[in-house]
Amino acid sequence: MPRPEHVLTLSCPNRPGIVAAVATTIFEQGGNIREAQQYDDVESRRFFARITLDHPENALDVPALRTGLEAVAERFSMQWTLRDRAQKRKVVVLVSKFDHCLADILYRWRLGELPMELVGVISNHPRETYQHLDFADVPFHHLPVTKSTKMEQEAEVWRVIRESGAELVILARYMQVLSDGLAAKLAGRCINIHHSFLPGFKGARPYHQAHARGVKLIGATAHFVTADLDEGPIIEQDVERISHNDTPDDLVRQGRDIERRVLSRALLWQLEDRILLNGARTVVFRD
Structure with missing residues (x-):
């Protein structure tokens, strides 16, 4: 043993x-x-x-x-x-409509690749959105949000995180901007994923914008969440080379693949205590 x-x-x-x-x-x-x-x-x-x-x-x-x-x-x-090392960290995952990162995390967690205790999934969409995913005994929390209810919804998000005992929060394509207050509460223990086009292609349909500009590389970035939107300390990045033959749908498909593997790497490294904050940067001790 x-x-x-x-x-x-x-x-x-x-x-x-x-x-x-x-x-x-x-x-x-x-x-x-x-x-x-x-x-x-x-x-x-x-x-x-x-x-x-x-x-x-x-x-x-x-x-x-x-x-x-x-x-x-x-x-x-x-x-x-x-x-x-035998003490597994408790993790809560936040997700919106796009579920590819969530599906990948669930899969790797069940295989034992992610040594953690998944204590909750929070979404602003109902559970029926994820009928093809097996949450088993993981608590699912549907917390819808609108502009007028954002503060009340975030209070509920924080309540779930606090009551679950979560040490780490993962934004697995959670398409809501956290308020400065919630971002501050989660400082150093909340990881987000976004496409690496930012700030070049902001707003809706970034991969379509990239296709229209004829980009040759697409990628994704995992980073810690701060009050400055998508500007927290970077943990991991990856890219794929594309060509003029690739359609916007091809970019979306390849982008999903990059996003989920980058987020899973960042999550694993955090679970294994491999990430140390260094001001606005990180030190990542890989294998």
Whole structure:
């Protein structure tokens, strides 16, 4: 049987001795470092690291390790987290009419590719919109919205998120702009997906606009949600090359494929504690 693992993430102003102090603290509790990734950002002068660790005899004293890490964190002005990898994060997904990203998340979750506890799906469309999808025991919340009811609807969205205990919120093509207030409440734990044409092709039918301009590349971007629309720290992007032979429908089809794989990658990396915020950017420790 594999030994239980913990994931330690940290960021702090860069200075000599950080790695030595952290490694010594882990060693003093009998911990064994299984994997270590680090990054020194010369522009922000900040240091980032992700460490996976276990104990050779499954006897890691987690409270003692936390106490030791707290002392190191105080010494280096460090932000840090320590999480048991077996502890799955609770996730809520928001979706509108287009369900390709939701379908992909459900599929990967059932296969075990996304180690999470799916605690709710929220949509501004009724459940009948997704008759072909099997939600099993996942709670579904239909919360319709209009311009005049936006604040009341967002209050209900926030209530569901709060009562479900969700640690992470995914906007899987949720076609409603979050208010500044809700975006602030979800800071650092809400991921959105959009086509990478922004801000070049805003508004309705972006793929048709792109076709009319003869673009040669289409893509998608996953990013953290902020009050600035579609301008949060970028997590992942991908593109596909297209040609003059591709119709607007071809672009839409290819765009759906890009959107769902980019969003699923971003979700997986967040679930595995691979994403650290670095101001308006991110540090992503991939495999």
